[in-house]
Amino acid sequence: MNETKPAIQHIVFDIGKVLIHYDPEIPFSRLIPDEAERKSFFDTVCTHEWNLEQDRGRSWSDAEALLIEEHPEKEALIRAFRTHWHEMVSHAYQDSVDMMLDLIQQGRDVTMLTNFAADTFKQAQEMFPFLKVPRGVTVSGEIGMIKPDREIYDTHVNSFGLEPSACLFIDDSEKNVEGAIAAGWQSVHFTDAAKLREDLAGFGI
Numbered sequence: 001m002n003e004t005k006p007a008i009q010h011i012v013f014d015i016g017k018v019l020i021h022y023d024p025e026i027p028f029s030r031l032i033p034d035e036a037e038r039k040s041f042f043d044t045v046c047t048h049e050w051n052l053e054q055d056r057g058r059s060w061s062d063a064e065a066l067l068i069e070e071h072p073e074k075e076a077l078i079r080a081f082r083t084h085w086h087e088m089v090s091h092a093y094q095d096s097v098d099m100m101l102d103l104i105q106q107g108r109d110v111t112m113l114t115n116f117a118a119d120t121f122k123q124a125q126e127m128f129p130f131l132k133v134p135r136g137v138t139v140s141g142e143i144g145m146i147k148p149d150r151e152i153y154d155t156h157v158n159s160f161g162l163e164p165s166a167c168l169f170i171d172d173s174e175k176n177v178e179g180a181i182a183a184g185w186q187s188v189h190f191t192d193a194a195k196l197r198e199d200l201a202g203f204g205i
Contacts, residue, residue: 005186006165008203012156013100014171015114018190020128021091027084031077045071046081054117057144085120089127095193097130104133112137113156115146136160148179168203170196
């Protein structure tokens, strides 16, 4: 099927869970040792939906204030989410990083598109300098848009002069992969580096 599609000219990487690990459980397993209590905290206080708004551009101070007003008894734990954020991104997926750097070394056009809060992304770049190597990056928190909304894919191609149908997007979220395809891109669902290597070979990369 791929031979009927435009050749890939641009490779676009997601970051979290593709190039670097992310898991809020890492610090919170220490801060809230009881598993049931910790699950309740993530289900009702620092939820995925709450955190996603920082990826959309909400400031941490506003995000914290909102939750502290609702859960004043949890203030220390709410503030701990940002304070201990660096622990959540514990390591790079070195095999994936090596693939990305090799593609750049080959002369491939590589950019990144990520749902990430603006300030934590800058922190991540200092922790993981390879995030500064690709030609550029679209960070959701800097532009007030998030995947899988169509506008962030369109913004990325316009910012970097890409041809959508010649883009290959790599993301661990099936919804984000579907969003890219809806925006006219080609895309693969990332599960691990070995599968990504197979997928790239399927596109002649």
